[in-house]
Amino acid sequence: MKTYSIRLIRGQDLKEELINFTRENNIKAGCILTCVGCVTRATLRMANASLIKDFENNYEIVSLVGTLCKDGVHLHISLSDKDGKVIGGHMKENCLVGTTAEIIIGELENVNFTREFDEQTGYDELNISKQ
Structure with missing residues (x-):
């Protein structure tokens, strides 16, 4: 496995920067290994729903997981507020x-991820192939 380390700064859009990084580095099959930091705003799609919620506050990133490829990223995030209350969803x-x-x-070696529309789920879903 090849690894990359990046640091984002105040005001950058977490998802947009991960999409850009994936494309710029031609990552064919990537995953988030770890992430620590904070956000001041988050837009999340709630579980098994079309409901999208915006959150504005200071939040610690307690988890960021997902898959990355040239066709897109699929990311889930958990955030905690000053009282330790946790929110999370599809980022x-x-x-x-x-x-x-x-x-x-x-970045996984000898594997290629692509995303294709799945009529059953209504989303672009992950396809995995060997290189």
Whole structure:
């Protein structure tokens, strides 16, 4: 596995930067290994729903997981507020970094991820093939 380390700064859009990084580095099959940092704004799609919610506050990133490929990214995030209350969901654009976001990305060797529309789910779903 090849690894990358990146650091985002205040105001950068977490999802957009991960999409750009994936494309710029031609990552064919990537995953988020770890992420620590914070956001001041988050836009999340709630579980098994079309409901999208916006959150504005200071949140610690307690988890960021997902898959990355040239066709797109699929990311889920969990965030905690000052009282330790946790929110989470499918990360959309408009998740803005607060102080920092330190991210380690893994690129799987000999594997290729693509995303294709699945009529059963209504989403672009992950396809995995060997290189």
